[in-house]
Amino acid sequence: EPEVTQTPSHQVTQMGQEVILRCVPISNHLYFYWYRQILGQKVEFLVSFYNNEISEKSEIFDDQFSVERPDGSNFTLKIRSTKLEDSAMYFCASSERGVGKMNTEAFFGQGTRLTVV
Amino acid sequence: GNSVTQMEGPVTLSEEAFLTINCTYTATGYPSLFWYVQYPGEGLQLLLKATKADDKGSNKGFEATYRKETTSFHLEKGSVQVSDSAVYFCALRWNYGQNFVFGPGTRLSVLP
Numbered sequence: 721e722p723e724v725t726q727t728p729s730h731q732v733t734q735m736g737q738e739v740i741l742r743c744v745p746i747s748n749h750l751y752f753y754w755y756r757q758i759l760g761q762k763v764e765f766l767v768s769f770y771n772n773e774i775s776e777k778s779e780i781f782d783d784q785f786s787v788e789r790p791d792g793s794n795f796t797l798k799i800r801s802t803k804l805e806d807s808a809m810y811f812c813a814s815s816e817r818g819v820g821k822m823n824t825e826a827f828f829g830q831g832t833r834l835t836v837v
Numbered sequence: 838g839n840s841v842t843q844m845e846g847p848v849t850l851s852e853e854a855f856l857t858i859n860c861t862y863t864a865t866g867y868p869s870l871f872w873y874v875q876y877p878g879e880g881l882q883l884l885l886k887a888t889k890a891d892d893k894g895s896n897k898g899f900e901a902t903y904r905k906e907t908t909s910f911h912l913e914k915g916s917v918q919v920s921d922s923a924v925y926f927c928a929l930r931w932n933y934g935q936n937f938v939f940g941p942g943t944r945l946s947v948l949p
Contacts, residue, residue, distance in 0.1 A: 724880075726880075753936065755937075755939075761941065762939050762940065762941040762942065763881070763926060763928075763937075763939035763942070764939075765936040765937065765938070768936055776936060778936075811880060811881060813881075825871070825883055825886060826937065827883075828873070828880045828881035828882070829880050830878075830879055830880035831880050
């Protein structure tokens with residue numbers, strides 16, 4: 721069964737360093753998403769991406785964050801200068817259809833646990 | 838704004854007990870409603886969904902009915918198993934929107 725894969729499963733980084741979280745969405749999907757879950761808190765939307773551009777983003781997704789689909793298969797989330805409060809589980813998701821379509825479930829990856837020290 | 842509220846956990850049950858995890862939402866209009874499950878060490882998996890009022894989603898013995906009048910989507914299972922131990926997330930999504938709004942999650946532990 722097709723699945724969304726994320727690497728690495730766990731990343732430890734020093735405050736101020738740049739990190740790149742990687743995701744391989746399901747191959748025929750068109751919409752891609754990043755969510756995060758701070759330990760013990762709810763899952764929060766960060767950004768959605770379609771047709772090589774951001775289609776929607778939340779307040780959390782500030783100038784320190786960026787997304788890219790560099791090669792047609794990977795979908796990356798970059799945090800330029802990590803802060804302690806960026807420590808969280810980051811989930812990538814993809815869906816086959818998006819805006820204007822009903823029943824568009826999203827498939828989630830296993831997540832990357834980012835720890836900023 | 839749109840929000841999802843779930844009962845606080847953790848919920849601890851004995852095997853074969855009846856499970857209810859309450860979920861209510863606040864939203865304008867009629868979103869689609871979902872339950873996602875997160876098993877230990879794994880990502881979010883869709884458990885079931887309902888896209889309109891009075892729809893019942895079901896999967897693996899779990900059920901939830903979309904109740905517009907009470908803005909609820911409570912998750913139920915008649916007889917839980919140890920393997921059901923996980924965190925359960927209620928979520929809503931607009932039919933014509935993109936991002937999910939998740940509840941805080943409810944951790945379920947089932948004891949043998």
